[in-house]
Amino acid sequence: MIVAFGTYDAARHPRVGVLVAGLQAHGYEVAELNRPLGFSTAARVRMLRQPWRLPLLLLRLLACWALLVRDAAAHRRVHGAPDAVLVGYLGHFDVVLARLLHPRTPVVLDHLVFAADTAVDRGATGLRVRLLQGLDRLALACADVVVLDTDEHRALLPTPRVRRAFLDLPHRRPVGENPARSRRRGVVVVPVGAPDAWFADAASRAARGRGIPGPDGGTPAVAGPLRVVFFGLFTPLQGAVTVAEALADALPRAAAAGRPIEATLIGTGQDHAAARSALEGVDGVTWLGWTAPADLPELVAAHDVCLGIVGGTPKGRRVVPNKVFQGLAAGCVVVTSDTPPQRRLLGDHLELVPPADRRALADRLVDLTDPVRLAAARARAHGARDAIRPAAVVGPLVAALDRRGIRP
Incomplete structure (x- = not known):
């Protein structure tokens, strides 16, 4: 025992x-x-x-x-x-x-x-x-x-x-x-x-038609705006300010192109105030405080894209964070930084952007508003699920x- x-x-x-x-x-x-x-x-x-x-x-x-x-x-x-x-x-x-x-x-x-x-x-x-x-x-x-x-x-x-x-x-x-x-x-x-609960919530959302792949790995089209979620402690490692600045760039561009993005940011912490300041006046942003752990898998699974980490700190280049595994398990496309451990472990299944590069992150999110590109990214993400159980x-x-x- x-x-x-x-x-x-x-x-x-x-x-x-x-x-x-x-x-x-x-x-x-x-x-x-x-x-x-x-x-x-x-x-x-x-x-x-x-x-x-x-x-x-x-x-x-x-x-x-x-x-x-x-x-x-x-x-x-x-x-x-x-x-x-x-x-x-x-x-x-x-x-x-x-x-x-x-x-x-x-x-x-x-x-x-x-x-x-x-x-x-x-x-x-x-x-x-x-x-x-x-x-x-x-x-x-x-x-x-x-x-x-x-x-x-x-x-x-x-x-x-x-x-x-x-x-x-x-x-x-x-x-x-x-x-x-x-x-x-x-x-x-x-x-x-990722815990089993995150996989279960992905299946539940698929059954309700949000467009998350089911057990067969299908990639149905997603109706409505591209829904993006970020959750965490708003630390330098996570690159919370870079995330906010990228969203402040991407959301108006996507809206002008007729393919809007809605972003949900969950949590609070060290860089929370700076992130809110960067997104002041930007439409399409929802802020949530601390969320009960039991509620988080379903909340994340309701989105199309989960953001990992994009910070440029030394520690940020050494980790593959919880949210990368959890986002994949929840059926999301995961956009995260192109670092050696993330590329080595899950590179074929992630949408990688240079660390601390707000423009690259914004461009990738705008790209994912294209249903064809989103479907391809979703298929790549789905391929990681068995490896992270x-x-x-x-x-x-x-x-x-x-x-x-x-x-x-």
Whole structure:
């Protein structure tokens, strides 16, 4: 049995849900010991930018940990020690507790986000970044298998000398395991993928005639304006200002050509005010605040085009974000930046534009108002759906577990 462990919130951050569903699809029994912190994405971002809020995080974390310790003890009494412990996304602290509770069990850390890298991307400098670098290293030190989402993130792992200092901790091998083997840490790259709910909502919208492809991959024509959606935290990585400036260019041009575009922007965050300013007075724009995670798949699936990320930051060139996978699963055409990881993983199925190039993004959106071009783009997008399902993306993790003798 594998135990998924931690204070993660699979509704707000679905990555761990994808891993759990994928492992279950491969025949693994997965039990979840989960006590969500309860902080929204917006609250987490505020804590990153305003360190004086961290005591609240610490108090909440300790309360959740007390419950997790009780849950882990009860689970062990009934089921014995697990074969592996999977620590979910944003588990920088949780992995320490997992290591203490399971000193001889392989611990798998889904290290989707480097804390220091994220802080730098959002403007942090100095001591805060150095502290977060230490947190990243501590988290890695507690894991036997580190799961990342791109090769570019793999390159952020500490240098060999630092790895030896931080990763070669003693007394962590399962009973009977070869000591030399136990010191070898595994690193696997597992794409983010999309939860099953996003695929279900695409099918639902197809049945109601919005023009989203059904199971046969058909590409019916879409009636009415081209509907474009952007959702997220409005961060530099996402290129929210570039998105707004591109829409401010594209919407009037499309309307003048008789093929209008309607845009929906969902969320709030760092660059939200600047994005709203760029779109001031532009017709055809709808602004929505935070949307319940359960409602987001259906909302996105009601659109023809989902925007990924178009920022020009270094971090933006290392990721394939959630919204790219989710947009594809929802049956949308996905327009996103032409970066190495996105091109390598899904390039044949995406509409790629240069990072931070508002004119190129505007031109691509205007092009997609042509029903023929939209149909072709939709067919390309539909071809990615099987490759981004949970059972498909967890393949490298399944192989890593198998190498350690952990099998269904």
